[in-house]
Amino acid sequence: QDPKSTGKGVELSILKDLANSLTEADELRLKFNLNEQKIFLLNTADSKDSVNDFIKYDNSFHKLIFHIAGKENIWNMILGMNQHYERFRSLINLQGENNIQNLYEEHCMIFDALTKKDAEALQTIISKHIYDGFRNSSALLVKYSDYFINCQY
Secondary structure (H helix, E strand, C coil): CCHHHHHHHHHHHHHHHHHCCCCHHHHHHHHHHHHHHHHHHHHCCCCHHHHHHHHHHHHHHHHHHHHHCCCHHHHHHHHHCCCCHHHHHHHHHHCCCCHHHHHHHHHHHHHHHHHCCCHHHHHHHHHHHHHHHHHCCHHHHHHCHHHCCCCCC
């Protein structure tokens, strides 16, 4: 199974469980993380560097979810499953205007569904959040295929 499928299934399961056990302190930690993302977006021009920097905020948000759920080791395992996964995420997030803004808005929707204990909304949002970039990236895979092929000389 590929990392995005594994990540989606595992994260969705963790979010559904977390929705039933989220404390006020956990909510505050997630709100603080979202606020950091918002401040970053407000203070950073949409450039290649800002996209790469935002990936750190994206990872931080998801890692925090796993940490709050007591499953940070699973997050680390997902990231370690495929050496190309992070490079691919960075590449697909470079395409299209407002892509990092969309990621932030999806994080806000995840938080909202989580606090409302809305499992159906969580499933919809996580699917969109994880798969949208992959769906729109086939042209990039062809254009930058060398970026993902291991060449042994």
